Amino acid sequence: MTEQKIEEYKGPAGGWGALRSVGKALLKQEIPILGAKTLLSANQPDGFDCPGCAWPDRNHASTFEFCENGAKAVAAEATARRVTAEFFAGQTVTALAAHSDFYLEDQGRLTEPMVYDAATDHYKAITWDDAFALIAKHLNGLPDPNQAIFYTSGRASNEAAFLYQLFVREYGTNNFPDCSNMCHEPSGSGMRESVGVGKGTVTLQDFEQADAIFVFGQNPGTNHPRMLGELRQAAKRGARIVSVNPLRERGLERFADPQNKLEMATGGGTAISTHYFQLDIGGDFAFVKGMMKHLVELQDQGLDVLDTTFISEHTLGFDALLNDLRAESWSLLEAESGLGVAHMRAAADVYREAKSVIACWGMGITQHQNSVATIQMITNLLLMRGNIGRAGAGLCPVRGHSNVQGDRTMGIWEVPPVALLDSLKRVFDFEPPRAQGFNTVESIQAMLDGRGKVFFALGGNFAAATPDTVQTWKALRNCDLTVHVTTKLNRSHIVHGKEALILPCLGRTEIDMQACGPQGVTVEDSMSMVHLSMGINPPASAMLLSEPAIVARLAAATLAGRSKTPWLWMVEDYQRIRDKIEAVFPDFKDFNARIRVPGGFRLRNTASERVWATPSQKAVFKTHAVPTDTPLRRARARKGDAIVFALMTTRSHDQYNTTIYGNDDRYRGVYGQRRVVMANAQDIRALGFKSGDWIDFQTVWDDGQERTARGFKLVEYNIPRGCVAAYYPETNPLVPLSAVAANAGTPTSKCIPVLMLPHKSPVAMGV
Incomplete structure (x- = not known):
């Protein structure tokens, strides 16, 4: 164990520290040779998509397309360590509960399905057929399908997520809490109202052309390390990078690219941020509003700083925003942002001097009471100078888990669009439920008060990821049955319902062999690129099933005699699943052909084309008062x-x-x-x-x-x-x-x- 100490870090992000950390991760998991080979297949056309973050791949064809934390994720999945039935026989669940989260996941890969035995307080082995029968018994025994809750992690592939939402809706509910509910839900909510889409409007190519990049509430050095490569290249060609964050984060200050021989040889690095504004926690709304107020003051002085042609042709609501900004108090903006007027003016001057601007943000923006309004303020800022829908400019919510955006695209949403439900009805010949389901927080409350009886999680670590831990754990323990599809042991398997199952699945790095041969799955990154992922390693256990196979077999067991969907036939060849996805979603036309192209294809983003999918068919400026009743x-x-x-x-x-x-x-x-x-x-x-x-x-x-x-x-x-x-x-x-x-x-x-x-x-x- 590392010595406990606090010691200032003075080097750049990346560099030798990152390489040493990668080597340490591979050795720690006892896979130095296999691990190196596996890493070189990460994010390659004939390899697998990294199970870590959703940052897109530069060209999907270089030999080095992984970062430090991606390497840790791959090493953790490809570990030689195993958690077998013998492991569970040796420790009660009560004893396991005393261990740290690090200890639980560090034990290795799960090898076979397990069921909780209350009499002995141990998990014990169960066959797959018996596990599916037990879940089906509980689900079919509920008087109301809405008493079942189906959680989804952002790790699930498009194919697994599509089958999952189809099964759950055929079962009869829209209870789809997912990890989006805990991270970027406000991004989708805010952007859909303003520009008609809930996804980022930029591509990696836009980062090559941006004159300025604003980074709000984000720490890419830890959470999206490959993003630092784009920021480094932008900085080296002279783009101005403005970081707005309460903490000084090293990755936003200086970065050494491990692939750059000069930086590695000299121990140097590239300065990232040209400007760094440390505002108060929650001060982003007021800070951005101050930037906009400065632009309006300059326009009122006769300077041509706003794109009035774009505003006139493409937007609504600007006059109301204009009046609000003119009336706003600088003293209030200072008090609520924690920064002075000069700081807001300086940031606004960087913005107005740049022809093309990208605005990025992370959970430092989204996990606030007024996050939707803040995101709409950032959107307003870009709309004021036409920085949406042209090269080098746009909105860039930087999402977390590798396919969290794809899960939502596939229909994992407790608020299902009518068009999706109508398509499911047409393609699969059943009547989907129309009522809104529970989101994550609502699901916890439903389990607490007895309205949620069965909890099924496709990946993730719900007990550790969710808020209000004491209440969440009470909620899970209040369930009649909890089920977790997973690769490794975690806290959610220890905090369980009256009955509980652990269902081990294949990881992203592993060969997925089905009746028609090895299968690939698809994922969608933060910039709407969809590409194929093929595992290369032998499965950690012969008893593992893929996530699509688990969902299909569960659906077949639960819906036996009342579903027209050929569940088991579809998972024999995942091309069949993708054909069904294409039938439901028009944007996936020629799905199977398009993913054969290295790097895949980009889904249409109407806002990036200046086609506004709002009720007015215009982008909308949203006016909000500075939030003070917080x-x-x-x-x-x-x-x-x-x-x-x-x-x-x-x-x-x-x-x-x-x-x-x-x-x-x-x-x-x-x-x-x-x-x-x-x-x-x-x-x-x-x-x-x-x-x-x-x-x-x-x-x-x-x-x-x-x-x-x-x-x-x-x-x-x-x-x-x-x-x-x-x-x-x-x-x-x-x-x-x-x-x-x-x-x-x-x-x-x-x-x-x-x-x-x-x-x-x-x-x-x-x-």
């Missing part, structure tokens, strides 16, 4: 500004979503530990603490429930006063179930009002 403001009014802090939950560098690869956060200088809180040095002293002291968090909320997370070490960090950051899932217990984004329902995990109180027993907390 949970943070209310908490500070009750408790005092000096002691209520805005907590943002964040990932470490040794982490992807809830998967913990190790206890280091190299770029932030944290080693061998995770229970740390990054805070401003002046705040630490003002509270009477010193760096290295231990504290407990307590949420300040108005529902009467006590929410605490205990034992965090204070670390001085470059973060604005009143703001703190700590890792999840350790801080998820602090996020109230009712703390969600307006008009999107996403947990507001990036801005939780908390107190920091003395902790008395730091030694017991370990890592």
Whole structure:
């Protein structure tokens, strides 16, 4: 285990540190030779799509198309370690619950289906047929299909997701909570109203032509490392890169490309951000509105800074926004952003001096109460100068898991479009349910109050990923049956229902052999590129099934005698599934032919063509007042500004979503530990603490429930006063179930009002 220490990291992101980390990951999983071969097949035309993030591939044909965290994800999946029936026989579930999340996933790949035995508190082996029969018994025994909840992870392929939504809708419900509900739901909600599509409008080629790139609320060095390659190239050709983020993140400051011989030989790197604005947590809305106000003031002074022709021909609602911006108070914008007028004017000047501008954002934008309005403000900013629908410009929500966007495209959505339901009815000859289903937070509440009886998860780690941990765990334990399709052991298998199943599946790196031969699946990245993924490694166990096969066999068992869909026939050859996808979705015309082209194909994005799929057939400027009635403001009014802090939950560098690869956060200088809180040095002293002291968090909320997370070490960090950051899932217990984004329902995990109180027993907390 790494020594526990806090040590400033002074090098660039990437570079030798990244290469050493990749080598360490391969050796740790005991696959040095196989692992190297596997990595070279990542994101290749004849290989597999990385199971990590959804950042697109530059050309899908180079020999080196993986990043540090992608390598960790591949190594974790291709590990030689195995979790067998003998492993479960040796430990009760109660004993497993005492272990860390890192320990659980680090045990290796699951090898056979397991069922929970309440009498012995052990998981034991079960046959696939018996497992499907048990699930079917529970599902068919429910008086109402809406008492079943079907979660989806962004790892699921297009083929698996399509079959899954088809099965669940034939079963009779639209209860489709998914990981989008917890991350980029506000991006889709905000953009659809403004420009008619919920997906990013740019391609990688636009990054080659942008004069300026704005990065809001995002840490690509850890969460999307391959994005740093695009930012590096843009910086080297003179594009201005503006980072807007409360934390100073090393990847946004300097990056050394591991494929660049000079940077590796000299230990140097490329400066990324030309401007870095450290605003208060939640201050993005006011900051962007200040940028727009500055542009309007310049226009009113007679300067030609707005694209009035574009505004007149393509948009509605600008006059209302114009009046609102003219009336807005600079003092309010300063107070709510945490930055001065000069900062907002400087950012706006970068924007107006650039011919083509891309705006990127991550969950630092989406996981707030007013995230939808903030995204619409960013959209307004681009619309003001016609920066949507032309080369080098556009909106770029940077999504997380590798196929989270494809899952939504395939119909994993609790709010199903009428056109989708009509197509399913036409192609598969059944009447789909029309009522809206539960999203993630609604599903937790439904399980808590008894309206949700069966919980089925296609991938993911629901118990660790979700907010309000105490309530979520109560909800899962309240179920009659919980089922998890997975590759590795995780917390969700330990926090289970009265009956529980673990169904192990093939990973992205593994050969998927079906009746008609080896199969490939498809995925869609953040920029709407769809391409084929073919596993190359032998399966970790002969008893593993693919996700499409699991869904098809479950559907056949559950819907026996009442479904006209040829479930088992479709999974004999995934081309048959893709033919059905093409029949349902017009954008997938000639699906099987188009994915044979290296790199695949791009789905149509109407906004990038300046075709606005809104009711008015125009892009819409959305006007919003600066939000001041926020949970943070209310908490500070009750408790005092000096002691209520805005907590943002964040990932470490040794982490992807809830998967913990190790206890280091190299770029932030944290080693061998995770229970740390990054805070401003002046705040630490003002509270009477010193760096290295231990504290407990307590949420300040108005529902009467006590929410605490205990034992965090204070670390001085470059973060604005009143703001703190700590890792999840350790801080998820602090996020109230009712703390969600307006008009999107996403947990507001990036801005939780908390107190920091003395902790008395730091030694017991370990890592």
